[in-house]
Ligand SMILES: NC(=O)C1=CN([C@@H]2O[C@H](COP(=O)(O)OP(=O)(O)OC[C@H]3O[C@@H](n4cnc5c(N)ncnc54)[C@H](O)[C@@H]3O)[C@@H](O)[C@H]2O)[C@H](O)CC1
């Protein structure tokens with residue numbers, strides 16, 4: 001059964017919104033499902049909704065409005081807080097819909113009200129709807145919410161049906177931990193099972209669990225979108241130089257542009273410091289590309305095992321090593337890469353470096369180097385020693401299996417990029433045919449390394465693919481198929497800024 005955590009839900013909601021499916025529409029669907037479950041358990045009678053100030057409460061407002069419209073029900077909403085304090089615009093939207101004659105709303109601002117005026121509402125009710133907290137619960141419980149949970153459980157013990165909206169209030173949706181929680185008879189959770197609901201300790205609180213479809217479009221979940229970028233770590237004020245990433249790019253040899261593109265891309269994606277280590281003959285030219293780059297000369301005209309001594313300090317003093325672009329495939333270069341990798345904590349391997357990878361290498365890295373590989377279809381075929389399938393479904397399967405088997409994150413570039421860590425898989429559909437121009441892969445590798453320095457590997461690779469394609473789409477608007485890798489490079493800060501992750 002597919003399980004999901006509260007951060008992912010927020011990302012999917014945001015992706016839905018960017019695809020035109022608004023949170024209030026999802027809330028309307030959620031509330032309608034709750035109303036249906038209430039009708040199935042209570043043909044007529046008095047229903048008390050305990051509504052928190054977040055969107056969990058918003059779902060209850062919608063369900064209350066549905067029931068108020070059906071004959072045979074008396075509907076009361078106990079709002080925990082003042083309507084004017086409702087933070088989430090969606091919940092407020094539904095609260096405003098509640099100003100109907102047939103919905104009685106009680107604002108509970110102080111726990112003492114529960115001992116007096118509000119307590120008979122609990123006794124009179126035939127069914128209670130627990131919508132105090134959903135996936136937005138944080139930290140220690142405060143009153144009146146904490147007291148309301150006691151009241152709900154008291155009535156539940158007295159034999160009343162308690163339906164919990166999304167999560168029994170008080171349970172942590174991801175861990176299932178709780179200080180205290182509602183004992184639900186039925187939990188109606190939305191879209192996917194929540195990991196916390198399946199935990200041993202939560203079992204006695206959830207009652208029967210129903211997973212309800214609320215109309216979330218599969219694209220919001222399957223394709224990288226602004227919601228996923230929202231999950232990236234943000235730069236905090238007061239950070240020190242280097243906190244936003246120190247990237248070591250090891251590239252060049254036959255080519256000098258490739259390592260420069262990767263290095264500049266890492267800087268434009270927000271890295272604080274980028275050092276680029278290149279063979280001696282191209283060092284001057286790479287340095288001439290930009291004063292922003294710190295250039296280190298390797299010992300000869302291609303990367304070779306003797307360079308390890310030069311590189312050791314650099315590897316230790318940088319967060320991520322991005323390797324491959326323009327290195328060429330000389331045997332001594334591939335040998336050098338195999339010697340370097342075990343000393344890296346985080347690495348992005350692209351282009352020629354991928355030719356150095358073999359089963360033994362992957363095994364030697366397991367556990368000490370987190371690796372992201374960014375092959376195109378041809379490089380992926382060489383990595384796997386078999387053709388890269390044509391169909392998207394078969395490619396997804398191949399990428400997932402390869403990633404799981406090798407213990408790496410794979411970003412397989414294509415019309416639709418496929419990103420997997422062997423368990424999760426995301427697709428990316430930003431980008432355009434103009435991006436087949438040379439150098440865009442180098443830009444992507446540097447961008448990936450930069451985001452990876454501050455985020456988990458899978459999320460970093462997925463978001464890098466999205467940002468790179470979006471930067472390429474901006475370039476396409478201006479230059480069509482004449483776009484250059486440097487145009488993509490120039491657009492990266494705009495995309496990063498728009499996603500507020502810079
Ligand atoms: N895609 C979906 O699954 C949808 C889910 N919906 C519902 O939205 C909630 C999540 O809404 P959110 O506003 O993020 O969180 P809550 O409603 O749980 O808000 C909590 C509320 O309570 C306050 N609070 C948090 N912690 C505490 C505490 N320890 N003590 C007191 N108060 C606390 C906080 O300030 C919030 O205001 C999800 O569960 C679903 O029910 C959408 O409606 C549709 C899409």
Ligand SMILES: [K+]
Pocket residue numbers: 056130131132133134164165166167168169
């Ligand atoms: K709830």
